[in-house]
Amino acid sequence: MLVNAAVARSTQSFPPAVGRGLPAGDMAPLDRLGTLVDVARDATLFYEGDLADHLYRVVSGAIRLCKVLPDGRRQLAAFFLPGDLVGLDLGSSHSFAAEAITDSVVLKLPRQRVETLVGENPRLGRALLSLAVERLVAAQSQMVLLGRKNATERLASFLLGLIERTGQAASDRPTLTLTMTRADIADYLGLTIETVSRTFARLKQLNAIALPHPQRVVVRDRELLEELAEEAD
Amino acid sequence: MLVNAAVARSTQSFPPAVGRGLPAGDMAPLDRLGTLVDVARDATLFYEGDLADHLYRVVSGAIRLCKVLPDGRRQLAAFFLPGDLVGLDLGSSHSFAAEAITDSVVLKLPRQRVETLVGENPRLGRALLSLAVERLVAAQSQMVLLGRKNATERLASFLLGLIERTGQAASDRPTLTLTMTRADIADYLGLTIETVSRTFARLKQLNAIALPHPQRVVVRDRELLEELAEEAD
DNA sequence: CGGAGTATTGAAACCTATCAACAATTGTGG
């Protein structure tokens, strides 16, 4: 499951998507420590209930944060892409599990080292606070989606969010590669896989998107997608 | 709307419910600055889109954090009780509005002062980070509720959460006073007022609660309520 | 090429929303 990867330390820079809000380079000190770890598809970074004694930075691949209810219902709270930090709830017990959606590489940072670093480097502390707040705002916006939006609005919002996060925002006809399955999307949007599938069909029929392949989405009409998403912003 | 209150500074200590997780007294420095402000029922602390240039601490009353979609659908992201901090997303634009549920008093802290204080006092920064993470975890747990739970499970979870937050946890037969209306509860749980009302009736019929008054809930069977809530924890 | 996993599509059931009427509570003024 968790296998040490070829230790390619060096001063490599990770893709964006981290402190998309404010401080960018302030997170850099974190990359100086920690070990690179390979995580196979569907392997677990940490389980719900585990002590949160490590912080992870996604180097490549994709991670899902999820919880399973006693009767098997599942809800995803977030998708993490390269550059993202996983496991901010340091010190407590994880209330969600983290699993690899595809074969991934993560940088694993011991909690203690992180805290030492934060103690020495106030800017890093500030950057982490900004990041946590940013995540909180995103979570609240997902609460609006889950609480009040219908299936079409949910999927449209999801696709628009992916466009933002993957840096396709500038493109006039953004193309997305969905690393996650319909089940993951469904559990993230609070729907079933069947409804997700039907809703993809609806978006296709409305000419908002094309679906040359189940995993490949071509946005044909971004404005329409935005109307369908009913974003308040 | 926003009226300056009698300036009762002093070293009064606010009710708990703040850093319920880890650092408690580390938040204290915040109370040294800022002005007390009266907020009338249904008045607005800040609107969605406003620049977040103040942090608020609830002294008395209750605050709701909410967003309204273009067509009028509303979703609440949080209820804030005495001791809670409102407006953590300092520096950006508020993505949610904050409104008083009842006549309330809040301590209003200018952003700049807060940031200065954080710069001088690393423990405060750490406390704010813990708080933000705690909020994030709560938001994620609310995502499970909104995405996967039915009406009964939602209301049961909501009542149990209130018991925790209001310090009734120890009581064998906790009694809650609901300061918010059915509409607020509905918009927090992603339901309609009718469904909330019917679900209260169901909980009453199951003898999980008694409802001597629409605003007063007596928990008659906490274990049953916990079973009904289907909490994964 | 064939089998496992994944995605799509159809029909029926179910839970919640909607529309509507009524009851209870609160607040106000006489």
Place this chain on the structure above:
DNA sequence: CCACAATTGTTGATAGGTTTCAATACTCCG
């Protein structure tokens, strides 16, 4: 303190979107 009006909450009947159950198609890979 009562009466009325306005607000808030409850309850009923129906409609509707999503889920569930089921069958079929597609994709990936050995």
